[in-house]
Amino acid sequence: MNVEVRHADRTCLNEKAYVKLVRKYAKLKYKLIISFDDRIKAYGQYNFDPSKRTHVIKISPKRNKTVQEESLDKTVYKIKTVDSNGEKYQLISTTLHELKHAIQKEELGEAFWNKHYSAATDIKNKGLADFYSECEAEARI
Numbered sequence: 001m002n003v004e005v006r007h008a009d010r011t012c013l014n015e016k017a018y019v020k021l022v023r024k025y026a027k028l029k030y031k032l033i034i035s036f037d038d039r040i041k042a043y044g045q046y047n048f049d050p051s052k053r054t055h056v057i058k059i060s061p062k063r064n065k066t067v068q069e070e071s072l073d074k075t076v077y078k079i080k081t082v083d084s085n086g087e088k089y090q091l092i093s094t095t096l097h098e099l100k101h102a103i104q105k106e107e108l109g110e111a112f113w114n115k116h117y118s119a120a121t122d123i124k125n126k127g128l129a130d131f132y133s134e135c136e137a138e139a140r141i
Helices: 017-025 084-108 134-140
Strands: 003-006 031-036 046-050 052-057 065-072 075-081
Touching: 017 084, 046 075, 046 084, 052 084, 084 134
Parallel strands: 003 031, 031 052
Antiparallel strands: 046 052, 065 075
């Protein structure tokens, strides 16, 4: 498996150690590109390019420097900046989450995109629960 990491200098991660970690957990057949992209709004994003047979993971360095904290009554949300250790944790956990999607894609093929939605039955907000596919729920676990 070929791993390419782009813009690792935008993070606090050691690139060699990061690639070693990715190789340990990602037993993939196809090429993997991980890009640290400031333009995405989510923590991470996974896609598969069928023409190039390449897994593409984009991770937001900016978003992974923050954590959302909710108040005790769960009505007020506050965004807090994390320290460098928290940032490393966020980047690695986001990477592992997106790698799980790449593994699911290789195992399921086209069925990965068609897995049943509304799979997160324990979410109180049913409107949000509609967005959780079986693969997303599995990756979050």
